[in-house]
Every structure is written in structure tokens, then in C-alpha cells.
Amino acid sequence: MSAEPSAELRLYNSLTRAVEAFRPRVDKKVGLYACGPTVYNHAHIGNFRSFLYGDLLRRVLRHFGFDVTSVMNFTDVDDKTIRGSRAAGESLRIFTDRYIAEFRRDMETLNLLPQDVQPRATDHVPEMIALIGRLVEKGLAYASGDGSVYFRVAALPDYGKLSRLDKEGLKPGARVAQDEYQKETFGDFALWKAWSPDDGDVAWESPWGKGRPGWHIECSAMAMHYLGEELDLHCGGIDLLFPHHENEIAQSEGATGRPFARCWGHSAHLLVDGQKMSKSLGNLFTVRDVEAKGYTGRELRYVLIKAHYRQSLNFTWDELAAARVALSRIDNWIVRWKALPASALTAALPVGAAFLNAFSEALADDLNISGALGHLFDFVHETNRLMDKGEPVPDLPAIWEKVDAVLGLGIRTAEVPxxxxxxxxxxxxxxxxxxxxxxxxxxxxxxxxxxxxxxxxxxxxxxxx
RNA sequence: GGCAGGAUAGCCAAGUGGUAAGGCCGGGCUCUGCAAAAGCCCCAUGCGCCGGUUCGAUUCCGGCUCCUGCCUCCA
The missing domain is CATH 1.10.10 (Arc Repressor Mutant, subunit A)
Structure with a gap:
């Protein structure tokens, strides 16, 4: 079987708002940064929809022969983590350690490949301070009276190029806390936040006084630390597009004068009963909630992955039940060919190559997973028919290995106790x-x-x- | 108001200027002591509404209706 599919991978780039051929800076080497969770409670399945998108993206890149270095951060210092740790009477580290462990457990349950690096923000504060320093030196950031440092949006002409929001049009809204800002203009955002009593013992020394890093600067600093000043791909949920990713671009490009990420990818929201998940609506589910209802990680994985990532996906329990049946179709098919003698597997059979080709071509088209899955079921069907007739089939174990490297569904072990x-x-x-x-x-x-x-x-x- | 994405069978969901993938549900068949399971077969003259372009539109253009998200720290 050939090593790599012939199709060329095309991805939607939020920066250009078009599907374009994906070409990393250096041959087939890809530096991929994904925005990770804020670890102040259990991640919900909506969060995992975007992490699963990142996982699929990575697996598809590998499928097309790319050598991927993947980084996903843990945001372990912000208002919520500080509030949570104080409420729990624990240090920030102990508190966030627990949710990081929970997150990793959920990742395993859903069969997400571990990233090459999973840095946490609090381990990289010096890099953040250094980056803020560069921005201050260049006049792109300023310290306010209280010891906070803000990014000067007005100093960066192309600010807003990702979200295409008019920076003149950014006006104070209901969601802005009134008391916390001493900024030149409304659009400016915090790079460094001066210590306040609410922060307790969470503080680092900096040239601007005691405080903690802002949210956006974390990702810029960690991404550049591990992947260099230019990334090939940066992905995350659509709601991160603004302000988070816009601000990452501003900080990073402001400091380096070079493009930060060549391609930006964003996944759409997971809806529950047609609405965004939220605590107040009571429609927020965690991986544990799904397990408690008797569903497995791979069933959830299938549900969260089977629709295109840029399409909002409505989660229902019925879908989970349907996923179980669909998956058992694949399981049964595997059981059938596993029982076949090696002599029944003919590697050169054209149906095998044709399928793999169609599967890859679908994936190459901006991760058209629904199309790819459609081809898989067609193939299952076709080879079932061959097995019914006792005719030779393609080298199914080898084909499945390639397919499952992308899907991550696994083979159910059928050890009988x-x-x-x-x-x-x-x-x-x-x-x-x-x-x-x-x-x-x-x-x-x-x-x-x-x-x-x-x-x-x-x-x-x-x-x- | 600005920006973005949608509307395809009972449900979920691909896709195409030439007559609608796939999964679930449903119906039938084979197998079987009976079942179940499994496999096989069938299942949208139709793609939100109204116009237009075209030999032909679900697919292109214009208008409309409805849904979802973002607009400063939510994946």
C-alpha cells in the first residue's frame, strides 16, 4: 500500500476566509498550536468538540504525510481558576492540577492523541514578561497607573484583520466590567494585570510590579516558545476568534514583525437542543455525564466527530444511540474479517485502493469527514457482500489501520471472560x-x-x- | 446594527449545472429449534419561500422568511 495519499490537503483559513491548499513553511513539517482548556472545572462536551476537531486535524495531517509538532496549553491562571482555588481553600497549583488530571482522563476516554507538549501558563510567566517587554519597547504597549500593562491597539494598523471587526467600532458593551480598566482606548486589552487582593497569593514579580499575565499573552508566549515565531497552523473554537486570536496576532506580530500563523482554523459550536450549551440552561454535559448514561467514549467521539467541524452540531441523546448502532456495524464487519484466513485477503484488489482514495480525497477537502465516513460505510457494505459470497476481499486489516489512524475509533477487544x-x-x-x-x-x-x-x-x- | 455560518427524507448528514452519498428509524428477505444477532434488498420526482439566468437549478444570480453563533477574557 502506498505511503501517502495523492490528494493535496486543502483547509479553510479563517484569515483569508477561503479553502486553500495547505502548505507549511518547511516541506512537510507542521507546527500546530491549539488553544487548550481553562482548568477550573470539568470540560464539557462542547469544549471537547473543538478539541476533537484539533485531534482530527492532527490525524489527517499525519494521514497526508505531515510531520506534526502539536502544542496545546492549559490556562491555569485567570479569574476563574483563582476564584475556584480560593473557594476550595487550595493553592492554585493543587486546584488546577486536579482539573488537568481530569482533562487528561477525558482525553483518554475520547481517544485524543496526547500533544507533543502540553504547557501550562504558570510555567511560562518569564517568557510572557519578556514578550510584554518587547511590546513596551516598541511602543505597542503601555503601563497604566496601577501597574497593569495594556496593548495599544491604535498602534497596530492591521489590528482586526482576522475577525474583520472595525476597531473604531469597538464600543463598551454590557459585558465589560466597569471598574477594572485604565486604558487609553476601549479596544486596548490587558497584557499584564496588576495584583489585586482578590488574587491572594497568586502573583509574579515583573518590571511593572506584582501581578499576573493576561489571557491572550499566554498563548502567544507559549506558542512561540515551543514552535518558533511563525506557526503553520493555529486552531481553536470559533468563539476564540475574537478577541483571543485577534489579540494573539496583535501581540505576536507586533513583537516579531512577522506573520504569526499561516493558517487559522476554527470549529463551530456544539448545540444542545438547538442552543449553545450553558449552565443556566441546564444543558451542559461533561464526558462523565455521558458515561453515566451508559455510553462509551468512542460513541461520544463518533457523535462529536461525524459532522463537518465548521458546521454547528446539535447534540442529542438519540444521536448517541444511533452512533452505537452505526459503530456496531463497523465492529461486526471487523469481527467478520478477523475470522478470515489470510489467504482470503488479496492486497491488490482494486476496491481497496479505490476506497482509500475516495476516503483520502474527502478528507483532503477541508476535512470532509461525513463524506469520508460515507465512503467507509459503502466499503463495509461492499466487502460484506464479498464475504457473503465467499470471495476474496482486499487487505482489510491494513486498510483499517490507515482508516482508524484518522478516525480513532479503535477495535473493540472481544476477550470473553x-x-x-x-x-x-x-x-x-x-x-x-x-x-x-x-x-x-x-x-x-x-x-x-x-x-x-x-x-x-x-x-x-x-x-x- | 456589524460580522459569520445555516435551512436537503421521521431524525442526523454529504453533495452536484444534468436529475439526490452515508448513518439511524421503518419495511422485506436469508439464516435459525424458536429467537436474537448478523448480512442482503427496499425506502426523498424532492433539496426553506418567490423570482431570474439556462435546453436543464437543489446546485448560479436577486429578493424574502426563519435558525444559530460572535461583537473584549465562553471551545
Missing amino acids: PEIAALGAERLAARAAKDWKKSDALRQQLDALGWSVRDSAKGQELVRK
């Missing part, structure tokens, strides 16, 4: 003796234990439900 196997053997014996009553009772018992019995031409099979 000894006690289940024993019940199965008992039922087999009962059937042989034509003791239908006993064999039906055993079937029910197995069913209650979560195993379904399949009587097929090959004999009895035990499959976990």
Missing part, C-alpha cells in the same frame, strides 16, 4: 441435547450479563453488547 465462556459452553451442551428451555434460560442469563449470543452458521458466538 472465563465465566461467560463457561455459560456459553453450557448453553451449547443444552442445545446439543435439544433442551431448549435450558438453552433459552442461559441465553437470557448471558444477555443480562451484557453478552449477546449469536447462533450463526459457524456456531455460537458471544459478543459483548
Whole structure:
């Protein structure tokens, strides 16, 4: 099987608002930065929709032969983390450690590939201070009377190029706290926040006095620290586009005079019952909530990944149930070909190459996962038919390995525990003796234990439900 | 108000200037002691509404209606 698909990867770039051929700065090397979670509570499934988008993006890049260095940060200092740690009577570090651990657990549950680096903001304050220093030197930032430092938006002519918001039009709104700013103009944003009593012992020394970094500067500093001053790709949720990413661009390009990221990608929101998830609506679910309802991580992964990332996705429990059935279709198909003798697998069969080609071509088109999945199900169907007829099939294990490197659905291990196997053997014996009553009772018992019995031409099979 | 994205079968969701992928649900068949499971087959003259361009539009253009998000620290 050829190493790389021939199709050229095209991605939507929020900066140009067009789908364009993706070309990193250096051959096939990609520096990818994804904005990570603020670790003050459990991430919800809406958060994971965008992290899953980042994961899919990474897997697709690999699929197309790119060598990806992936960085995702943890925001472990901000108003919410400070408030949370104080409420819990814990240090900021201990408090955020716990939610970082929870987040990593959820990542594993959803089979997100771990990033190459997962830096936390509080480990990079010196880099942030240095970056702010560069901006102050260049006249792009200024210290206000209280020891905070702000970015001077007016000094950067192309500020607003990502969000295409008119900076003149940025006006105070209801969502701005009234008391905290001593800024030259409304659009200016905090790079460094002077210490306030509410911050407790959370503070770092800086040339401008005791304080803590602003939100946006974290990502600029960490991204540049690990990936250099120019990134190939920067991704995150659509709501980060403004102000967060706009401000990252301003800080980074203001300091370096070079383009910060060549391509920006943003995923649309996850909706629940047609609305954005929010605590007040009571429609906010965590990965644990989904697990508590009996669904697995891979079922959730499938639901969150199956629609195009730039399309808002409406989450419903019905979809999760449908995902379970759809996934079992794939599982059953895998079970079938795993039982095949090696001689039945013909690597050179054209249907295999045709499928892989169609699958890749769909993915190459700005991650058209729905199209790719459609091809997968077509292929499952087609090869099932071949197996029905006892005809040779393509090298399914090798094909699936490539496909699943992108989808991350995995193969369900079907290890049958000894006690289940024993019940199965008992039922087999009962059937042989034509003791239908006993064999039906055993079937029910197995069913209650979560195993379904399949009587097929090959004999009895035990499959976990 | 500004910016952005939508509206495709009961539900979810691709896609195309030439007559609608895929998944779920539903119906049928095969298999079977009976079931279940699994597999196979079928399932939108129709793509929000009104005009226009075209031999032909769901796909292009114009208008309209409705939905969702962003507009300073929410993925």
C-alpha cells in the first residue's frame, strides 16, 4: 500500500476566509498550536468538540504525510481558576492540577492523541514578561497607573484583520466590567494585570510590579516558545476568534514583525437542543455525564466527530444511540474479517485502493469527514457482500489501520471472560441435547450479563453488547 | 446594527449545472429449534419561500422568511 495519499490537503483559513491548499513553511513539517482548556472545572462536551476537531486535524495531517509538532496549553491562571482555588481553600497549583488530571482522563476516554507538549501558563510567566517587554519597547504597549500593562491597539494598523471587526467600532458593551480598566482606548486589552487582593497569593514579580499575565499573552508566549515565531497552523473554537486570536496576532506580530500563523482554523459550536450549551440552561454535559448514561467514549467521539467541524452540531441523546448502532456495524464487519484466513485477503484488489482514495480525497477537502465516513460505510457494505459470497476481499486489516489512524475509533477487544465462556459452553451442551428451555434460560442469563449470543452458521458466538 | 455560518427524507448528514452519498428509524428477505444477532434488498420526482439566468437549478444570480453563533477574557 502506498505511503501517502495523492490528494493535496486543502483547509479553510479563517484569515483569508477561503479553502486553500495547505502548505507549511518547511516541506512537510507542521507546527500546530491549539488553544487548550481553562482548568477550573470539568470540560464539557462542547469544549471537547473543538478539541476533537484539533485531534482530527492532527490525524489527517499525519494521514497526508505531515510531520506534526502539536502544542496545546492549559490556562491555569485567570479569574476563574483563582476564584475556584480560593473557594476550595487550595493553592492554585493543587486546584488546577486536579482539573488537568481530569482533562487528561477525558482525553483518554475520547481517544485524543496526547500533544507533543502540553504547557501550562504558570510555567511560562518569564517568557510572557519578556514578550510584554518587547511590546513596551516598541511602543505597542503601555503601563497604566496601577501597574497593569495594556496593548495599544491604535498602534497596530492591521489590528482586526482576522475577525474583520472595525476597531473604531469597538464600543463598551454590557459585558465589560466597569471598574477594572485604565486604558487609553476601549479596544486596548490587558497584557499584564496588576495584583489585586482578590488574587491572594497568586502573583509574579515583573518590571511593572506584582501581578499576573493576561489571557491572550499566554498563548502567544507559549506558542512561540515551543514552535518558533511563525506557526503553520493555529486552531481553536470559533468563539476564540475574537478577541483571543485577534489579540494573539496583535501581540505576536507586533513583537516579531512577522506573520504569526499561516493558517487559522476554527470549529463551530456544539448545540444542545438547538442552543449553545450553558449552565443556566441546564444543558451542559461533561464526558462523565455521558458515561453515566451508559455510553462509551468512542460513541461520544463518533457523535462529536461525524459532522463537518465548521458546521454547528446539535447534540442529542438519540444521536448517541444511533452512533452505537452505526459503530456496531463497523465492529461486526471487523469481527467478520478477523475470522478470515489470510489467504482470503488479496492486497491488490482494486476496491481497496479505490476506497482509500475516495476516503483520502474527502478528507483532503477541508476535512470532509461525513463524506469520508460515507465512503467507509459503502466499503463495509461492499466487502460484506464479498464475504457473503465467499470471495476474496482486499487487505482489510491494513486498510483499517490507515482508516482508524484518522478516525480513532479503535477495535473493540472481544476477550470473553472465563465465566461467560463457561455459560456459553453450557448453553451449547443444552442445545446439543435439544433442551431448549435450558438453552433459552442461559441465553437470557448471558444477555443480562451484557453478552449477546449469536447462533450463526459457524456456531455460537458471544459478543459483548 | 456589524460580522459569520445555516435551512436537503421521521431524525442526523454529504453533495452536484444534468436529475439526490452515508448513518439511524421503518419495511422485506436469508439464516435459525424458536429467537436474537448478523448480512442482503427496499425506502426523498424532492433539496426553506418567490423570482431570474439556462435546453436543464437543489446546485448560479436577486429578493424574502426563519435558525444559530460572535461583537473584549465562553471551545
